Amino acid sequence: xxxxxxxxxxxxTLTGACALLTVSVMFYILGYLAWHGASxxxxxxxxxxxxxxxxxxxxxxxxxxxxxxxxLLACCIGVPVGILAGIYLSEFAxxxxxxxxxxxxxxxxxxxxxxxxxxxxxxxxxxxxxxxxLAGGFALGIMMIPISVRSTEEYLRAVPSSLRxxxxxxxxxxxATITRVVVPAAFxxxxxxxxxxxARVAGETAPLIFTAFGNNSWSHGWSQPTxxxxxMIYTYAVSPYDDWxxxxxxxxxxxxxxxxxxxxxxxxxxxxxxxxxx
Amino acid sequence: MTTTDLAAxxxxxxxxxxxxxxxxxxxxxxxxxxxxxxxxxxxxLVGVLLVELWLNSRLARHEFGWKFLFTSIxxxxxxxxxALPFLYGTLVTSxxxxxxxxxxxxxxxxxxxxxxxxxxxDWLAFIIDLLAAVPSVVYGLLGIFxxxxxxxxxxxxxxxxxxxxxxxxQGPAYGFGFLAAGVVLGIMVVPxxxxxSREVLLAVPQEQREAALSLGxxxxxxxxxxxxxxxxxxIFGSIFLAxxxxxxxxxxxxxxxxxxxxxxxxxxxxxxSIAAVIANEFAEATSTLYIHVLIELGLILFGLTFILNAxxxxxxxxxxxxxxxxx
Amino acid sequence: MASVGxxxxxxxxxxxxxxxxxxxxxxxxxxxxxxTADSSLRFKISGLKVSYGPKEVLHGxxxxxxxxxxxxxxxxxxxxxxxxxxxxxxxxxxxxxxxVEGDILLDDENIADMDVVKLRRRVGxxxxxxxxxxxxxxxxVAYGLRINGHxxxxxxxxxxxxxxxxxxxxxxDQLHKSAYTLSGGQQQRLCIARALAVxxxxxxxxxxxxxxxxxxxxxxxxxxxxxKPSCTIVIVTHNMQQAARAxxxxxxxxxxxxxxxxxxxxxxxxxxxxRTEAYITGRFG
Numbered sequence: 001x002x003x004x005x006x007x008x009x010x011x012x013t014l015t016g017a018c019a020l021l022t023v024s025v026m027f028y029i030l031g032y033l034a035w036h037g038a039s040x041x042x043x044x045x046x047x048x049x050x051x052x053x054x055x056x057x058x059x060x061x062x063x064x065x066x067x068x069x070x071x072l073l074a075c076c077i078g079v080p081v082g083i084l085a086g087i088y089l090s091e092f093a094x095x096x097x098x099x100x101x102x103x104x105x106x107x108x109x110x111x112x113x114x115x116x117x118x119x120x121x122x123x124x125x126x127x128x129x130x131x132x133x134l135a136g137g138f139a140l141g142i143m144m145i146p147i148s149v150r151s152t153e154e155y156l157r158a159v160p161s162s163l164r165x166x167x168x169x170x171x172x173x174x175x176a177t178i179t180r181v182v183v184p185a186a187f188x189x190x191x192x193x194x195x196x197x198x199a200r201v202a203g204e205t206a207p208l209i210f211t212a213f214g215n216n217s218w219s220h221g222w223s224q225p226t227x228x229x230x231x232m233i234y235t236y237a238v239s240p241y242d243d244w245x246x247x248x249x250x251x252x253x254x255x256x257x258x259x260x261x262x263x264x265x266x267x268x269x270x271x272x273x274x275x276x277x278x
Numbered sequence: 279m280t281t282t283d284l285a286a287x288x289x290x291x292x293x294x295x296x297x298x299x300x301x302x303x304x305x306x307x308x309x310x311x312x313x314x315x316x317x318x319x320x321x322x323l324v325g326v327l328l329v330e331l332w333l334n335s336r337l338a339r340h341e342f343g344w345k346f347l348f349t350s351i352x353x354x355x356x357x358x359x360x361a362l363p364f365l366y367g368t369l370v371t372s373x374x375x376x377x378x379x380x381x382x383x384x385x386x387x388x389x390x391x392x393x394x395x396x397x398x399x400d401w402l403a404f405i406i407d408l409l410a411a412v413p414s415v416v417y418g419l420l421g422i423f424x425x426x427x428x429x430x431x432x433x434x435x436x437x438x439x440x441x442x443x444x445x446x447x448q449g450p451a452y453g454f455g456f457l458a459a460g461v462v463l464g465i466m467v468v469p470x471x472x473x474x475s476r477e478v479l480l481a482v483p484q485e486q487r488e489a490a491l492s493l494g495x496x497x498x499x500x501x502x503x504x505x506x507x508x509x510x511x512x513i514f515g516s517i518f519l520a521x522x523x524x525x526x527x528x529x530x531x532x533x534x535x536x537x538x539x540x541x542x543x544x545x546x547x548x549x550x551s552i553a554a555v556i557a558n559e560f561a562e563a564t565s566t567l568y569i570h571v572l573i574e575l576g577l578i579l580f581g582l583t584f585i586l587n588a589x590x591x592x593x594x595x596x597x598x599x600x601x602x603x604x605x
Numbered sequence: 606m607a608s609v610g611x612x613x614x615x616x617x618x619x620x621x622x623x624x625x626x627x628x629x630x631x632x633x634x635x636x637x638x639x640x641t642a643d644s645s646l647r648f649k650i651s652g653l654k655v656s657y658g659p660k661e662v663l664h665g666x667x668x669x670x671x672x673x674x675x676x677x678x679x680x681x682x683x684x685x686x687x688x689x690x691x692x693x694x695x696x697x698x699x700x701x702x703x704x705v706e707g708d709i710l711l712d713d714e715n716i717a718d719m720d721v722v723k724l725r726r727r728v729g730x731x732x733x734x735x736x737x738x739x740x741x742x743x744x745x746v747a748y749g750l751r752i753n754g755h756x757x758x759x760x761x762x763x764x765x766x767x768x769x770x771x772x773x774x775x776x777x778d779q780l781h782k783s784a785y786t787l788s789g790g791q792q793q794r795l796c797i798a799r800a801l802a803v804x805x806x807x808x809x810x811x812x813x814x815x816x817x818x819x820x821x822x823x824x825x826x827x828x829x830x831x832x833k834p835s836c837t838i839v840i841v842t843h844n845m846q847q848a849a850r851a852x853x854x855x856x857x858x859x860x861x862x863x864x865x866x867x868x869x870x871x872x873x874x875x876x877x878x879x880r881t882e883a884y885i886t887g888r889f890g
Contacts, residue, residue, distance in 0.1 A: 004752075005722065008496035012393060018385030019394075022468055023402055026409045029420060036423075084316030092310055093317065101317050104324050110587035111580060112526025114553045115331070118560070118576045122330045131561075145320060175309030203413020206528035206553070210561040230415045230529075237419045238533060245423070252416045263411045267404065395701055485736035488699060489796070493749035493803060494726035503752070508739055 030256070037253025040246035045254075050216050050232075053241050060251055062218050066133070066226035067202065070212060073137025073222070074144055074201055079194055081141075082148025086190075089149065090156035091178055102153075109146035116142050117207035125211060131225040136212025140201040147200065151193020155186040192266045199262040203255060205230035229255050335574035337567050346574065352539035354564070359571040361578065363539045367456065367549035368579075371531060372524040374460025374545070375467055379520055382464070383471025384506075384513065390472070391479040392487075392501045403476055410469035418533030421462040426453035426534055429461070434546055449544045454536035457545040462530045467520035474519060474594060478512030479505060515593030522586035526579060528553035552579045647672045647807060647837045648693065652707035655688050655697060662688045664861045665707065670854075675829055675838040677852035677869065679845060681884065685861040686841045687733075690809050693839065694728035695721050711807075726753060729805035733812045735792035737784035737799075742776050745784045745795055749803040762802060770798035771828050790821030797828065801836075808832065810840040814847065826851040845885055849873050857881045 044059045051058025085105075089098055120139035125131055159182050167177040183190070212226050214235060219226035229251050236248035338346060342359065349360025386406070390399040430453030437447040482505050490500035506513065536548025537558060552575050563569045648670040655663040662685045670676050678686040688697065695716060697703040709716045716724050726749075737745050746763045747755075755762065763780075767773040772794040776787070784795055793813055800808060810829075814822040829838055829851050842848050848855050849869060856866040857878075865872060865881045876882045 004496055004499070005720070008498040011498040011502070012389075015385040015389035015393065018382050019389040019402060022382060022386045022409070022472065023405050025465055025468075026405050026412075029409075029412060029416070032420060032424060033416070081316050081319055084313045085320055088313035088317040092313055097317075101320065104320055106587065106591060107584060108320065108324055108327075110522055110526075110583050111327070112528065112553060112576075112583055114526070114528045114556050115576045115580050116327075118334075118556065118573055119327045119330055121560070122334050122573075123326070142323065145323075149320070173305045175305045178309065199411060203411075203415065205413070205415040206557055209557050213561065230413055233415045233419055234529060234533070237415075237422055248419055252419050255413055256416055259411055259413060260408055263408055267407075483736070484699070485732055485734060486738065488696060488730070488732060489736045489738065489799070490748070491699065492694060492696060492725055492730035492732075493752070493799065494722050495749075495752050496722055499752050503748075504738055 030260075033249065033253045033256055036246075036249040037251075040250035041253060045247070045250050049218070050227075050247075053243070056243070058247070060227070060229065060232055060247065062215065063227040063229045063232045063251070064254075066212070066215070066219055067228045067230075069133050069219075069222075069226065070137045070140055070208070070228055071198060071202055073133065074140035075194075075198065077138060077141025078144025078148055078197065078201075082145045082194070082197070083152050083190060085145070086149045086152025086156060087178060087183070089153040091174070091182070102150075105146045105149045108142070109150070112206075113139075113143060113204050114206040114209075117209060117211055120207065120211045128223065130223065131211060131213035132223045133212060133219060133226045134222045136208045136226065136228065137222075139207035139211050140204060143201045143204065143207065144194075144197040147197035148190075148193055151196070152186075152190050155189025155193065156182060158189065159185045188270060192270045195262050195266040199259045199266075202262075203230055203259050205234050209234075331573055331577045331580065335570045335577055337570035338574035341567060342571075346571075347578075350541055354559070354568055357565065357567055359568075361552075361575060363541050364550050364552040364555050364575060365578075366541050367459075367535065368525055368551040368553070370456050370545075370549065371459040371463055371535065371551060372521055374456065375463035375524045376517065376521060378461060378464030379468045379471055380517060383468045383516070383520070384475055386468070386472045387475035387479055388501050388506070390476050392497065392505065399476075403473065406469050406472050410466075410473070414466065414527060414529040415533075417462055417466055417530040421458060421530055421534040425461060426458050429453050429458050433457070438546075445543045446545050449542070449546045451546055452536065452548065454534055455546050455548045456535065456542075459531045459535040459549070459551070460545070462534055463524045463527055466527060466530060467523050470520045470523055471516045474516030475509070475513050478509040478516070478594065481512070482508045511593040511596050515590040515595075518586045518590035518593065522583045522590065525586070526553060526583045528557050532557050552576075645672045646670070647712065649710040649713070650708070653689070653692060653709060654706040655685070655692055656704050657700060658702040662861050663692075666858075666863050668856060668863055668866055670837065670839060672837050673833055673835075674853040675833060675840060675851055676854045676856065677848035678839065678841045678856050678858060679843070679848050679884075680858035680864075682843060684858045686858050687811055689858065690811055690839060690841050691730075693807070693809055694725050694730055696725075696730060726803050727805055728807040728809060729800035729803065730809045731793070731796050731800055731811065731813050734816050735789055735796050737787075737792050737795055740784060741781045742784050742787070742795060743780040746799050746802050749799060753803055766798040766802040767795075769801050769832065770794045771824060771831075772798055788821075790817050790824065793817060793821070794825065794828070797825070801832075805836065807837045807839065810838065812841050812843060815843065822847070845873075857884060859884070 042059075044057050046059060046064065047061050048057060048059035049062055050060060085101070089101060093101060116139050119142070120135045124135040124138055128135070163181055163185060164177055167181040168174070172180065208228055208231050212228055212231065214231050215225045215227045233248050233251045233255065236244040236251070239245070338359070342349070346359065346361050347365065348362055349358075350362040351358045351360045352363060353359075390402055394402065430451050434447075434451035434453070434457070438451065441447045486504050486508055487500050490504040491497070495503070531551050532554040535551060535554055537550055537554060538548035539550045539555065542549065556572050556576055556579075560569070560572050563572055646669050648668075650669065651667045653663055653666040654661060666689060678689060680686050691697045692705055693709065693716075695705075697705055698721070705717075711719070711724070711728065738748060740748070743760075743763055746766050747759050750759060750762055764773060764777075767776065772791060775791060776795075779786070784792060787795060793816075797808075797810075797813070814825055817825070826847065829840065832838060840848075840852065852869045854866065855869045855872045857864045857872065857876075857880075859880055865876060865878045867877070872881065873885060876885060
């Protein structure tokens, strides 16, 4: 009897320890990044180009702009395809096609990002004979598609069918119902899905290594190799120079802050409308 | 769309077309076509992806065949390639990750579902979800500068002095290697196990807990003998999902595994993983065969993660359904 | 402490100092007040208040429950009868916000001071909907025995419990099949067998027949009758015919208060409180 209650207390305490450990990893990461990143962060970081080794100063202005361009391109590809396919799944597709398409989307979501990079390499870098913003944005855009599709579908489905019926009963066509009633009702959810997808690909490095590559200077237009924040963190972190390590910490802090901010703001904004799971 | 729709008076120019678009089936047809196009686009995309990978790795298959999987020589200069060291590294680091992540993740999920009030559970789960949002390159950064030194000066000497007789824990302590990669991966996949396991545990009917408790089970007994077994297929699903993540994870592993294409028993030794070798060598691959070999590795990775993801989805679906619809 | 069949329900006092003599023979006669009352009282409950969060569900219940009889709790839904039942083996604690005040004495020991695991072993429970574990029939019944470190033959005990629950003949050839292959009524009797396996002194049943057909319901009522010699039974039911058929004593609860507590035939034929009469004649609830 006592053995059982001792086991009970010990095991329940252990699960609490697991939770504490898991949650504290998050705070440790944030704290460590803030500690090491903040000291390396300065105005120069946002405005200057990377400096050569052993030259003090320098920043990652080109990587910030590069990341922005990559993400813009990714949105141009991922958002329309994702949302339209989500609308198709929720509003038009028959049962069989829907489940096949859903399966395909899940399949795409599970493809390792490095493999998406290979794909972008074979279809864009090889024909163009150069690494480019275009190739990197294309790879990130593909990665955005499955997340946007699934969240769009999910939130469209959550729109009560009585709303659709009300609109249809007023004589509106299906497409008018969708664009005027259904999509606006689910707009917040869809936006959330897109923002989370964006936050996810913003930190992706693997698909950029041999698509966008990297660049120590400005990248003009869309067909030149470009720097990006995650890729800079990677190259700087594995370099042997202390200066570069500090820059990597600063870049890590900026990247994590942005990604987490987007996550927190969108999730909380949504949670206000829709109660959390329980 | 019927002929009467088309034959209907067009009205006055633009407004007529506009009205028809809004009210007649033509608008629906257009909307349908556009969204269908997007849906079909995804099919095509995945199809082209597979075809591209397949075609661009044909030289590797042609040259090495199945032998590729069982050869451990990796010599780009002599154009001799074998996938074994990478398969080995990928599997070892992923298994190590699971050994760390399963107890940690499951323990956390049980705590969140069985012991904490709902509001706190939701908040903690939210924070843990954020852990999954941290970019992998940042995990790699912390891996290099935080974890590797700890492993080099703390964990490895400790393991060597206590379990040093096992072949797993021998050799010099570099820090970089299988162990570091496994630990980083483990931390990275915990959120996946927590969030899915929590969901399936929440789906276990309250009656199951009450039945166990009313028979005199302690809270731990009810959780471990009744609730967790009830949700077991969903929990396996979460583990497969985590495994698929670990297998395909690139940056964090590349940064701490040591990047050495050879097979060692010791977890302290440097190794290589499939994703890491692609990341490191793709941009510098000099010959077409070399590229094809790396793409072949990508295809293998794709196949592995595909199987695991498919299994995971099936299992999770099975549990959540059983949880809501009583058998 | 007052005798069985006596009510102290706050402002709704309805004193009956003496047991009715007109109890039909089918019912085990309640003990004579002063002589053996305490020894044959299983539960003595005084001032029981239960609240969920800010909402008080039971507003002070005083009631005694005697051994080896069937006591039925009736009342309109939401009157707190399930909550009352769940407080008897502290299942109220599974709701985090629940707060229990007052004393519940089981064999003169306050259950609040008992080890909850031990308490629940002594006070078993059967729920509204059958809730077998996703295990085999055998393992379902054996579960309670195993966790309590059962000594002796597991299969004998399982058989005994299944016989007591009148299920043995139907399942003896399929003990290792999943419990989910059984019908709803069989599942509910399996849950009774599972609760009986640990040999509880008290069996609480929370509307055990609400999901079952009349034939199965009759089987379970018959079962209660047979269990009486070895077990004290408290059953919550919304079905007044069931209370009338199967119980020896009936308590009527309304809005968290005990209105009337009488030997069953008396409560159903000559209720003392007009509200009881209104309820059993179907004027509300």
